[in-house]
Amino acid sequence: MTIRTLIAAAAAVIHGAGATFPAPVYNAWAAAYEHANAAVEITYDAVGSGAGVDRIRQNRVDFGASDAPLSPDELAASQLMQFPAVIGGVVPVVNITGIKPGHLKLTGAVLADIYLGRIRKWNDPAIAALNPQQPLPNSNITVVHRSEPSGTSLLWTDFLSRSSGAWKSNVGVSLTPKWPTGIGGTGNDGVASYVQRTRFALGYVEYIYAKKHQLSDVALRNHDGRFVQAGFSTFRAAAEAADWHAGSGFQQLPADQPGSDSWPVTGASFILIGTAPRAGGNTTEVLRFFAWALHQGDSMARELDYVPVPRTVIDALPALWGTLRDNSGQRLWPEDR
Numbered sequence: 001m002t003i004r005t006l007i008a009a010a011a012a013v014i015h016g017a018g019a020t021f022p023a024p025v026y027n028a029w030a031a032a033y034e035h036a037n038a039a040v041e042i043t044y045d046a047v048g049s050g051a052g053v054d055r056i057r058q059n060r061v062d063f064g065a066s067d068a069p070l071s072p073d074e075l076a077a078s079q080l081m082q083f084p085a086v087i088g089g090v091v092p093v094v095n096i097t098g099i100k101p102g103h104l105k106l107t108g109a110v111l112a113d114i115y116l117g118r119i120r121k122w123n124d125p126a127i128a129a130l131n132p133q134q135p136l137p138n139s140n141i142t143v144v145h146r147s148e149p150s151g152t153s154l155l156w157t158d159f160l161s162r163s164s165g166a167w168k169s170n171v172g173v174s175l176t177p178k179w180p181t182g183i184g185g186t187g188n189d190g191v192a193s194y195v196q197r198t199r200f201a202l203g204y205v206e207y208i209y210a211k212k213h214q215l216s217d218v219a220l221r222n223h224d225g226r227f228v229q230a231g232f233s234t235f236r237a238a239a240e241a242a243d244w245h246a247g248s249g250f251q252q253l254p255a256d257q258p259g260s261d262s263w264p265v266t267g268a269s270f271i272l273i274g275t276a277p278r279a280g281g282n283t284t285e286v287l288r289f290f291a292w293a294l295h296q297g298d299s300m301a302r303e304l305d306y307v308p309v310p311r312t313v314i315d316a317l318p319a320l321w322g323t324l325r326d327n328s329g330q331r332l333w334p335e336d337r
Contacts, residue, residue: 011038012285017045018052018065019151020187021206022086022269026065028300029293036292040285046187050149050175056080056272062282064272067151068175069250079276081324083317084250084268085290087239087307088206090155091230091265093192093215095201096122096137100216102229105130107221108163108264114141114202116166117181122200137200144194144203147184149175155255155267156204162256204265207231207305222264223256230263236307238266244313268309277327287321287333 016026023046030042047055049066056064057078070082092111094104110126113119119126123136146153154175161168171177185191188205192213195203207230210217219227228234241257244250256264271290273283294317298308321333 011041012282014040014042014063014282014285014289015045015061016043016052016063016065016286017047017055017061018272019049019067019269020046020189021049021067021088021090021152021267022065022306023188024208025086025297025301025304025306028304029289029297032297032300033289033292040289042289048146048148048187049151049154053272056274059274062273063286066270066272067267068154069268069270070272079274080272081275081320082250082270082272083290083320084244084309084313085271085294086301087235087266087268087309088208088305089230089235089238089263089266090152090159090204091207091210091217092202092204092220093195093210093213093217095195095199095215097199098135101210102217102219104134104216105219105221105227108159112160112164112167115143115145115160115180115182116164116170117143118166139200142198142201143179143182144185144191144198144201145177145179145182146191147186150187151175151267151269152188152204152206153177155265158255159265207235211305220264222260222262223258224260224262226260228261228263232302232305232307234261234263235266235305237261238263239268239307239310244310244316250313273324275324277325281326283324284332287324291317291333 026044030044034040034042049068052064053066055061075082120140122141123138128136157177158173161173185194188209191203192205192209195201195215196213217230219229222228237259238257241259241262255266273286294314301308322331324332326332
């Protein structure tokens with residue numbers, strides 16, 4: 001048996017599952033961490049926020065990931081702790097020949113009417129009024145949405161509810177909304193792929209998936225009434241405007257934040273770990289990984305157009321993690337020796 005085989009056999013295996021929104025950066029962090037720590041193996045299943053929450057509640061994984069933060073009551077009932085790990089933006093994307101990224105302007109109210117099935121054509125007067133210099137086709141809009149429980153859908157429907165009374169009263173905010181119209185795709189990749197291969201389609205994805213599939217993203221009118229384009233600077237502006245509170249489980253969604261540069265559909269990916277003592281668990285290894293990622297993985301996050309969480313959040317984590325104990329009562333963080 002080789003030394004490499006012996007190391008692999010002794011490796012601590014960390015298994016996570018959940019949101020597709022942060023999967024690219026979590027996978028990049030995992031690869032870099034494994035390279036620096038041969039005794040650790042990390043796997044992450046991008047199965048959607050809903051499935052991630054279910055799996056950590058059932059102790060089937062070492063950590064879950066969700067773009068929809070749980071309430072304090074939900075955390076207590078499930079014996080879970082949560083904290084944000086990275087911030088990104090959800091963007092509307094289109095497949096219309098001749099329209100470049102950021103050149104088409106839409107508002108939340110118009111998007112809500114499209115997803116309600118009230119606006120069906122690209123040259124509808126409501127869209128044309130926002131884009132007087134942009135030629136628009138007399139073509140039906142193919143609406144694409146997520147088909148499974150999704151934190152990205154929660155962020156999207158939260159934006160539509162803030163923008164439209166009709167959406168708020170008829171559909172509302174949900175991981176699994178009852179879509180009035182459209183076709184479903186699985187995961188951010190599934191929605192992006194569907195839009196990519198369908199002329200005149202409109203969907204919503206995390207920003208990196210728009211870039212990966214070379215889709216044109218749409219400029220949106222933000223809280224302050226300015227049309228802004230998606231990107232690192234507008235996601236960061238929204239994250240910095242949000243008011244984070246560790247005591248309530250960092251529930252703040254950095255969406256619809258004030259500020260002339262804030263992107264209106266910005267969201268955080270939350271990590272969920274169990275708080276009940278569990279012999280043989282990998283909670284300490286999970287904390288080591290995310291401590292490394294939050295302090296040393298920010299450049300990788302930036303390269304993928306994600307925004308590192310604010311320093312105030314990182315500084316609050318040791319006290320939060322310090323409440324965790326193992327079966328013998330020893331602290332899991334910082335580790336008792």
